[in-house]
Amino acid sequence: MIDIGANLTNQRFHADLDAVLERARQAGVCRIIVTGTSERASTEALALARRYPDYLRCTAGVHPHDASSWNEASAAAIAQLARQPEVVAVGECGLDYNRMFSPEREQLRCFEAQLALAAELQKPVFLHERDAHDAFFALLKQYRPxxxxAVVHCFTGTLAQMREYLDLDCHIGITGWVCDERRGDDLREAVKHLPLDRLMIETDAPYLPPRHVRPKPAANRNEPMYLGAVLETVAAIRAQPAPALAAQVRGNTEAFFGLR
Incomplete structure (x- = not known):
């Protein structure tokens, strides 16, 4: 399995990252893509990818929460980072109108700049959307050709929204949200109709630990080693054998990010 999104630069991994990676290997995770969410986090993600060149790759970008930090200097820094061979996508970028940590205008400006950068460099985009589907889709549609x-990371939307992304030839990233019986009904229904060649899986660690794993993760910290719980849940929803699904999803991921 390949985890397409893990926030390994998060301070919750600073004390035991080597152990986290070893547990992931033992659990069958053959590669991890470290998510860049700001200039600092993207710089640290690249450093990790260079520290573990046989196991990690990364993205470089600015999350919508940090869109207010986007300026000429940060744009130049992200562009320089994104040109490095260890960086396999631009992002995490997009729109988040749920908490509005950055104003809408600044989110749109930051998102559009990163779409343009990805188009210039011909690298995929690693996308984030929450409570902003219409504005997000409109801008993505403009740049998609x-x-x-493009992969919609941590997709939690409806079947109708998923079909709109599929019409733009996007991939869909599924996290432990699909394991949450309290709020994942729309997502589980969408997963039933997701074409196999557009499916990828991720943990978004340290966030969104699968609710059903036992023993429960210490301090509720998600880790890449729990990626199998996401895979098994998706396989059960789709009534497919997990090993065959894992092989398909790994192939999708390798082709998308150029990991072969």
Whole structure:
């Protein structure tokens, strides 16, 4: 399995990252893509990818929560980071109108700049959307023909929204949200109809630990080693054998990010 999104630069991994990676290997995770969410986090993600060149790759971008930090200097820094061979996508970028940590205008400006950068560099985009589907989709649709690829990370939307992304030839990233019986009904229904060649899986660690794993993760910290719980849940929803699904999803991921 390949975890397409883990926030390994998060301070919750600072004390035991080597152990976290070893547990992931033992659990069958053959590669992890470290998510860049700001200039600092993207710089740290690249450093991790260079520290573990046989196991990690990364993205470089600015999350909508940090869109207010986008300026000429940060844009130049992200562009320089994104040009590095260890960086396999631009992002995490997009729109988040749930908490509005950055104003809408600044989120749109930051998102559009990163879409343009991804088109220029011909690298895929690693996308974030929450409570902003219409504005997000409109801007993505404008740039999609120029993009090498696009994956909607941590998709939690409806079947109708998923079909709109599929119409733009996007991939869909599924996290432990699909394991949450309290709030994942729309997502589980959508997963039933997701074309196999557009499916990828991720943990979004340290966030969104699968609710059903036992023993429960210490301090509720998600880790890449729990990626199998996401895979098994998706396989059960789709009534497919987990090993065959894992092989398909790994192939999708390798092709999308150029990992072969």
């Amino acid at each position: 120029a993009l090498k690829g």
